[in-house]
Amino acid sequence: MRRAVTLLSASIIALSAGAASAQNAKPRNLILFVPDGLRGGIVTPETAPAMAEIRDKGVNFKNSHSLFPTFTMANSSALSTGHYLGDTGTFSNTIYTGYTSTPAGDTVVPFIENDAVLADVDDHFNGDYLNEETILKMARGHGLSTAAIGKVGPTLLFDHTDRGRNTIVIDDSTGGKTGVPLSDEMKEALTKANLPLVTPGRGDNAKAGDAKTPGTTSANVAQQAYMADVATKVVLPMFKARNKPFVLVFWSRDPDGSQHNTGDSLNTITPGINGPTSMAGIRNADNNLAQIRKALDELGLAADTNIIVSSDHGFSTISKESKTSPSAKISYDDTPKDFLPMGFLAIDLAKALNLPLYDPNDKNARVADDAHPKAGNGVLGQDPAKPDVVVATNGGSDLIYLPGRDKKLADRVVKALLEQDYVSGLFVDDKLGRFRGTLPMSALNLKGKALTPNPSIVVNFRSWSSGCEIATNCSVQIADTVLRQGQGMHGSFSRGDTFNFTAAIGPDFKSGYVDPLPVSNADVGMTAAQLLGLRSPGNGGLMGRVMSEALPNGIVPKMAEGTMTSKPAAGGLRTVIKFQRVLSTRYFDVAGFPGRTLGLDASDAKQKTAGK
Ligand SMILES: [Zn+2]
Structure with a gap:
């Protein structure tokens, strides 16, 4: 009883502090x-x-x-x-909308930094x-x-x-x-x-x-x-x-x-x-x-x-280096030798899954063996109009959609991604189940009331520091983009x-x-x-x-720190999220495979496991 009274008066104080500025008539x-x-x-x-x-x-x-x-x-x-994005459905700059957007150039993966495309997506979703x-x-x-x-x-x-x-x-x-x-x-x-x-x-x-x-x-x-x-x-x-x-x-x-x-x-x-x-x-x-x-x-x-x-x-500086990517071993007329081409994720996945790759930014034309998709995006499957996998390319992280919500296919995609040195952390739609080495998307507040399709897998790319006094000022990251090594990108969990x-x-x-x-x-x-x-x-x-x-006279709540760690995948990789918490609000500092994300050291792997 006494405890209940204390809590009640605390909430009254909080309410009146919050109401102070709202009471201003103007x-x-x-x-x-x-x-x-x-x-x-x-x-x-x-x-x-x-x-x-x-x-x-x-x-x-x-x-x-x-x-x-x-x-x-x-x-x-x-x-x-x-x-958060789980409610707004704005999971990135290029998203899969589940329909062909005409103003975006007849594609299912529109780049939404465009007024006509935003109007089109609005029209489609009520x-x-x-x-x-x-x-x-x-x-x-x-x-x-x-x-x-x-x-x-x-x-x-x-x-x-x-x-x-x-x-x-x-x-x-x-x-x-x-x-x-x-x-x-x-x-x-x-x-x-x-x-x-x-x-x-x-x-x-x-x-x-x-x-x-x-x-x-x-x-x-x-x-x-x-x-x-x-x-x-x-x-x-x-x-x-x-x-x-x-x-x-x-x-x-x-x-x-x-x-x-x-x-x-x-x-x-x-x-x-x-x-x-x-x-x-x-x-x-x-x-x-x-x-x-x-x-x-x-x-x-x-x-x-x-x-x-x-x-x-x-922001981070772009790196295009990978020792494991099959896409980096092909020569393209616009990409320096041994560098990752734009669209490397779509190319590598098509190869690993043994599925044909089509270009959603080129009227679903088949991508030739010595070429990459024009904007990096890809639709994979026998019929590009009914793809098994859609890759929405963005930069320091990419989105993968499985329109058929096939759990076995999700497992194959996850296993293929775990093989690549450019990956650092995988987040999977809770509806597809749990996969070793990955964390559920809900852990990042990416599952909510969104109207646009939820990504099936969010792939975070590797990041590190090039060496400077304030490490976050010289972050380097693998990025899936038309831009070049040495130019700039963002989107990762660095x-x-x-x-x-x-x-x-x-x-x-x-x-x-x-x-x-x-x-x-x-x-x-x-x-x-x-x-x-x-x-x-x-x-x-x-x-x-x-x-x-x-705010003047505003309450100063307490904060706490936490770590979430996945079960290890077969090769031992675990996705780890470091976060802070104030009341029920979570703040995500960094995530990925320890040692492959700037701010997430190898020692962070030894933290407690999710749910324990
Ligand atoms: Zn920006």
Whole structure:
């Protein structure tokens, strides 16, 4: 009885702390600034002064987490809804949708960083594939002004069902055929500010290069200068004139674009993503943030505006080396000798399973023996229209789907993957049963209320450090991508990819506070909703938590650490997940086969077994 009373009063305190900001009749403004692909440990007063200032004067979330698979759309779905990927169904950037998407190029594995493809996927899944309310949709429902400006794909996801009717959307496609339309009010305001109605292209920054030609040496300056100008010269003054609270999302393609396409390190691991092009990309994003803060000051909005800076994921340098892959022993006209080709996972699986390989990005044409699929994706089976296996290629991890949900086939796929030195950790759909050497997908919050098909197996690729003071700043990973060794990628369970940058400043945040607790991009979504006084019933229950410890008078919960270990496979390999926990919320630091993932040492294999 006494214990029950104590618990009850504790929950009343928690409730009143939570209610404090919701009781504000008028919430503060919120700016969510996302520097795409900014590593958690790379920010210093020299590399990124505006971000360092927010971190050091506001809240420093030094134990921050991107959600795995550490890709852009997956994490945009978490930032925009507060839910984990098992609920949002946004398992990666390229997913299997179970139907042929025409705007994606007649393929069953669309790349969803595209406004027309997002509209198509929405149409297919009852008008809202995400199946969770986004913060911008809720905010405009409450009468707030809303805008999302930045990189095509993740930007639109913040209010993807509105198509520009109520929320301002400016991205790469604005003014083009597939772009979200501009309102007359926006057209007029842009014209008055001498800004074009069409977003400029990326120019040289879009140059990926090839095996003989280095990629770009220019950051995405011109395109983002336009977007920053739209934010500061048009949108913020418009919102001030409306005299209502607002939410502005600014999704900076840099440093992601410059790190991916970097031309500083052709076919070599160093400097990789630590060359001058990547650093210029980081500085470019920082300059955009500085411009936005300056405009807030000049418009007299700073005192009433909270700013959260949260990158979607970290980053790593690409390696294409494997001693075990049959695909690396074939010579291709566009791939250096002995390097893994794009699509190596699909090629190796087709060989191991003795199934024909077809290219879903080439109208299901048969892939020749000395070729690789055009975008790396593959459909395997006798009939490409009814595939046994679908491989959705993404980068530092890939997704495998077994549309027939055949358990024996799943067992053969798992055994084939365990043979490859580029694999580090396998996660299998709980519905297929348990397989030695693997952990169930539910352990990563990948099983929830998703409308899109659940992957059958998530394959994480190997990662390590190339050797530098802060290991997560020089993570290297095997990546399934058209990009080259020495360029940049993410998507793995390396701590280099899961350690993103998060900081916040403003009237509803503590000042000069270093937060030791783990936080994730799902928490950022939940905290944003809380600050804006928004509540969503939510379709799924895989939600982040409000980062109460970072709010004045907020409760500071306790944290714990844990490890989950699979049973060993025949050769002894075990998938291990290292995680942290706050209340019932789990944060995944790293996972894989110990010794094959940066942050997961060989000694981590000896931890307790799952369920014991
Ligand atoms: Zn990204």
